[in-house]
Structures are given as C-alpha cells and as structure tokens.
Amino acid sequence: MAKAFNAGRRGITGFLETAERELLRKLFADIVTMLEPDTPAHEDPLAALIGLDMDVTPPSDPALRRLLPDAVKDDADSALEFRQLTERSLRETKIGALRAASLDLEKEKLVLDPDAAKHWSMALNDVRLVLAERLEIRDEADAERVHQVQDWGDAEDVESYLSLVYNFVSWLQESLVQAMLAQLKSAK
Template identity: 80%
Template sequence: MARAFSAGRRGISAHLEAAERDLLRKLFADIVTMLEPATPAHTDPLAALIGLDMDVSVPRDPALLRLLPDAVKNDAEASLEFRQLTERSVRENKIAALRAASLALESEKVVLDEEAARLWASALNDVRLVLAERLEIRSEADAEKVHQVQDWSHAEDVDSYLSLVYNFVTWLQESLVQAMLSNLAARD
C-alpha cells in the first residue's frame, strides 16, 4: 500500500506500489488524451506562439468542460472569445503537467522537487475533476457518499470502482499538498 507524500531534505517523496503507479499512469494518460486538441496548432507562427485558436468550441463532454470551464458566467460570447485566446495554452500546460507527473512514476519511491510537486498537484487535481464529474459529485452529500466506499473487495460496479480511485487520488493529493505546505513552513 502507498505511503503518503512527506517532506524531507531531498524533496517531497512517497512510496507507491507498482499497481498504484500503473493506475496513476493510466489516469494521467486518459486525461492527456481527453485534453489533446482535435486540430493542430495554428499555422500562423504568431497565433501558435500566443496560443490563439479560433476553431475552439465549448466542450461537449462534461468532464472536459470541468477541466476547461467557461470564463464568464452567463455570457457565451465573452466565454468563447476568452476560450479562443487561452484554451490551447491551457490544454498544453495541463498536458505538460500530466506527462511530467507520469514520468516521475518510474520507481517505487517518487521524489519531487518544488516544481515537480506543483506539476503533480495540478495533474492530480485534473484527475480528481474528471472523476468527480463522472461520479456526478455536485454537493457535500454526493462527496460523502463517494467517500463511504472504502473496500476494494466490494467494488462491484463502475461507480464503486471509480469512487475508490477518486478516494485514492484525493488522499494522495491531500498528502502532497500537506508536504508542500510543510516545505513552505520550514523555509520561514
């Protein structure tokens, strides 16, 4: 079983079993696939440099919309304009964080420096957002219901399995954030 992230002299580290690392690799890869743009980057070098993408649209998949939400509530036109200016670079940054996190899973002991920890926190957050959408977590009551699922031997359907995965990723992210906060406190 995994040991939570903890802060140390060499950075933030955790021990993850092979099955846990494989699960995280698959989750990270699934989210990367979800985030990869359907169209190639703009052929205009300046547009590509700044991330301008006039071909974007509001994601139809609710989980992808959770990762790439509208910027302006109740204003579709302003949200689309903002999406055209930022979505490609947001996608690329998220993909980079997910790939960097996946690369750190080569050995049982995962050791992260400050930047890698930040990328991991981002990657775990994106996984949690997608899982929360798939589990239809909309309220504290929904979250509590998901957190009640604790035993892998009782995972009999997709929702109970996803609940266990969500709980594992949540626990891992919480331990990572606590370790990051410990590092910050140690510097002061």
C-alpha cells in the first residue's frame, strides 16, 4: 500500500487527492465545532490568560468526553477542579492544531516541518478518537469489525461509511508517524 506521507530532506511530504483533502477539511471543521466552548472566555483577564473556567462541566457527548477526558479517576471533585484549570486551554490547543492542519490542506504541495507534523498528528488523533467513539470501538474485536469494511462500495450504511473514514484516517496517521520516525532517525 502506498504511503500518504514520506520523510525527506526538507520535511515530510504529503500526497493527498482532492477528495481526500476535502474530506479532511470537513472532518477537521467538525471536530473544531465540537471543541468550541459553549461560553466565551472569562471576563477576568488573568483567568482568561491562564484558561481558568469555573463554569465548565464534563461533556455529555461521549465523543467529546473522549477528547476531553477526566484527568482524575474516581474523584469527581478533583476531576472537576482539574477540568476548570485546564479544559479551556486544552480545547484551544486542539482547535489550533486542527485549524493549522486544515490550512496546510490549502497548499498545492503539502510539506510539513516538525511543528506542522505535530499539528497534523494531533488533528488526526482527535478525528480518530471521535470516530472510534461513534463506531463504539472498545477492544480489538470492535477494531477488527471496523477494519473489515475495505471498499467504498461496501458502505451501505452510516456505520460502514464511518468505518471507511476511520480506516482512511488511521492509514494517514500511521503513514505520518512512520515519516516522523524516519525524520528522527535521519537527524541522528
């Protein structure tokens, strides 16, 4: 199978078809919409600067909760306190990576420097997390079920289509990670 990303002397080069770019643009935009906070940044400049959000609550959407999990298990008060201190900045970081990756899709030739590769890996990971939640991937058996859908002609329903998209994004992420590792090896 061909690679979507290859390591080179000038960075990581991506090879994406027009339809693939459009699909990624839409996926990145969907995740940005999910991550945008419901309330504006705090009026207090210091609170806004550090990302403090006392009004935050755990997400009700399981996919969003997968992107913004509780940092402390088995202690709801500590988990909420940590969420209040970190969630807004985490959302902003994720949104920034998704938007940066989306902007890269506008370039005729996709060449990623280390920062852009990091943004891409974050963006692809967030898309995969959301798709995995929507597809109810919990273990290897669930993942195998999703990987059985191999052809766009097999996409008879929403789950089949999402499975194909999940497999495509997984392939992209794998290719990108391999290219990033190759870059690290060549730098040594």
